[in-house]
Amino acid sequence: MTISVIKIGGNVIDYPEKLAEFLVQLAHFPGPKILVHGGGIMASKFGESLGVMPKMIDGRRITDADTLDIVTMVYAGLINKDIVAKLQAIGINALGLSGADGNLIRSKKRGVGKIDYGYVGDIQEVNTALLSLLLENDMIPVISAITHDQQGQLLNTNADGIASHIATSLAKKHKVNLYFCFNKPGVLLEEHDDFSIVPLINEDIYEELKQESVIHSGMIPKLDNAFAALQMGVNHVWIGKAENLSLAAKGKLSGTIIENHRYDLY
Numbered sequence: 001m002t003i004s005v006i007k008i009g010g011n012v013i014d015y016p017e018k019l020a021e022f023l024v025q026l027a028h029f030p031g032p033k034i035l036v037h038g039g040g041i042m043a044s045k046f047g048e049s050l051g052v053m054p055k056m057i058d059g060r061r062i063t064d065a066d067t068l069d070i071v072t073m074v075y076a077g078l079i080n081k082d083i084v085a086k087l088q089a090i091g092i093n094a095l096g097l098s099g100a101d102g103n104l105i106r107s108k109k110r111g112v113g114k115i116d117y118g119y120v121g122d123i124q125e126v127n128t129a130l131l132s133l134l135l136e137n138d139m140i141p142v143i144s145a146i147t148h149d150q151q152g153q154l155l156n157t158n159a160d161g162i163a164s165h166i167a168t169s170l171a172k173k174h175k176v177n178l179y180f181c182f183n184k185p186g187v188l189l190e191e192h193d194d195f196s197i198v199p200l201i202n203e204d205i206y207e208e209l210k211q212e213s214v215i216h217s218g219m220i221p222k223l224d225n226a227f228a229a230l231q232m233g234v235n236h237v238w239i240g241k242a243e244n245l246s247l248a249a250k251g252k253l254s255g256t257i258i259e260n261h262r263y264d265l266y
């Protein structure tokens, strides 16, 4: 049995028609699957409307107490429940969870180094037994980017990291594929040219493109988490456009595939 962990980012969630199209593809995606969602764009907009300005460093949000309230409401509340309701409407029995629910994801507040990220959690443990129970009962877990430290503290956690940790935890016992769906057709050499897709990426090329600032902001945690997943036993990691998920499911050429071995780009 292959389990698919599918992550959807805030740029798609923000557009109801794109989200609807993605959820139909998810519904038809073969085999057991888990959906992890972000929602960074919506959280930033809500924050701004309340006078709480977003602060991001390398795609990670600085989360003070007010920001934590906002992201909890937006990720674990509005977005999570909206996605679950939309899946129910197309006949999919989904169950929406934050990392605190069923002790699904325990994390630790990130220590203060050069940067104080505030209430941001680094994942310690994933309750894979709970995920297996839901999958065995034909439910799709829909997981938001909020975790907890088991001492009563909720923590904001990058959704790409959640997807990667869930995939690696399940990979100890199962074959797992990981799909990062977002608004671009893959990792691009020129961010505004959708035809400049890098079809395969390894760590050497990643480092080079990061140095040249070809890869920046939210693509950094996405690729960090993609490489970590592959190194920790995940079978296949794909990054691409949400609309192309069904092509990826069929193994058709689309998006960027993450590679362990090394080769030259030029």
Ligand SMILES: Nc1ncnc2c1ncn2[C@@H]1O[C@H](COP(=O)(O)OP(=O)(O)O)[C@@H](O)[C@H]1O
Binding pocket: 008, 009, 010, 011, 012, 038, 039, 040, 059, 181, 182, 183, 184, 186, 187, 188, 189, 190, 191, 214, 215, 216, 217, 218, 219, 222
């Ligand atoms: N080389 C690159 N190729 C594609 N996107 C890139 C690249 N470098 C930076 N990005 C940016 O990273 C964003 C994806 O990260 P993020 O916004 O966190 O994704 P998500 O929608 O999954 O939350 C893209 O929308 C794009 O603006």
Ligand SMILES: CC(=O)N[C@@H](CCC(=O)OP(=O)(O)O)C(=O)O
Binding pocket: 008, 009, 010, 011, 037, 038, 039, 040, 041, 043, 059, 060, 061, 071, 120, 145, 156, 157, 158, 159, 160, 218
């Ligand atoms: C710590 C941290 O950065 N958390 C992320 C969680 C949401 C997220 O990852 O959303 P996207 O997938 O839409 O980017 C944030 O608040 O932006």
